[in-house]
Amino acid sequence: MDLSAMQHRSIRKFKATAIDYQTLEAVAQATSSSEFLQSFSLIRVTDTALRAKIAKISGSQVLFQPNGELFIFVVDTARAIGLTEPHSDVHTFTNWNAFLAGAFDATLALQNMLAYAERTHLGGVVLGSILNDPQQMIDLLHLPKYTFPLVGLMVGVPDEQPQQKPRLPQTLVVGENTYPTFDQTAMADYDTAVTRYYAERGAGARTESFTSLVRRHLTANQQHRDEIGQILKAQGFELPQA
């Protein structure tokens, strides 16, 4: 039985070994997409100066190391819009729904790639942190109108074996036919499990429960993330209206 799908842990340290990135790219492309429109593009970053700039945006230590492949998943309706020209009304490719469809496509493709990597004894880490400065990402990758850099992924041969983080109790996350009810006892047990995980892990042991982690997020540095609306609009996407 292949348990890799149940054993994900983020890998942030890789060996120098080269990996078969072309197969990974093919896996990403083979993923489901919304309306079969394949509304994403994929950029593999091999230039070290470019990677250093992305590392600075993300802040993730994994990017400051030389190993591993870096992929940026881009929401992309530009390719489709190019095929409709000349056409005056491209609302269905620029509205909130189109953006969301591109975000699905990009994220599904990323996870298909990561799951395949993990199944073949590679490892990786999702980098939501490229959203710290989307405008700079757009400039660095020369992204045209109707595209948006959504999320990054590092993949490589693992050079560390972190423990798996305990997940929320199923009773808190999964409901049958309706939203799950909140179970205080299950939550308290989970806080205990998370506290144990953080106390016992080798590198970076600390005092931390799930609740304390959530509360610290209240003051998380949003960097340039509150500018995403402006940036999306400048990229040609319509913002959702209340």
Added chain:
Amino acid sequence: MDLSAMQHRSIRKFKATAIDYQTLEAVAQATSSSEFLQSFSLIRVTDTALRAKIAKISGSQVLFQPNGELFIFVVDTARAIGLTEPHSDVHTFTNWNAFLAGAFDATLALQNMLAYAERTHLGGVVLGSILNDPQQMIDLLHLPKYTFPLVGLMVGVPDEQPQQKPRLPQTLVVGENTYPTFDQTAMADYDTAVTRYYAERGAGARTESFTSLVRRHLTANQQHRDEIGQILKAQGFELPQA
């Protein structure tokens, strides 16, 4: 070699055989999540009357058949916000970035579940079509504030073997260090490949290229999708500002 990750095709017809849905749920929960906040919930729909209502919203034929498990993936920052109470400023759990993080978490979990299903000889289809009427989905599933029904997934034992749809040429989708340049010849070849696929497939053969499919999307029925902004706001999420 396990090729399932490269051979996805959407399955819309399932056998009556029961599947191990609990393992699938555990796989979804084991997925990467943004900041380890696990900002999604999962609802398994077993009630036939409820399923019939969701079928009407989605319009997807797969839901009008009795077989297969239906999962709804929900963006959820309500659980985290509950852990911060009493707290006056929950901006980091309600802003656009928090919604996007929840959308990542939900979509990554869905694809991890689907990839695992396909690897174990099950099949499935992603149902973006639940967004046709998000408010009704919210009401049907009793979703509280700070949650949003993002996407559905049907999984089961395949009772059909559709052909795989050809994907866009890699040269159009994947760039190295920069956005890929548009290659007209590659696009024309792809249109030919897609036309052949639609002409040759058994059920539902039709005249269709990728370009014609894209152009028809210009007049796609948006149903209630342009209301998503209002609905998100009513659910407690802040909309991106230009």
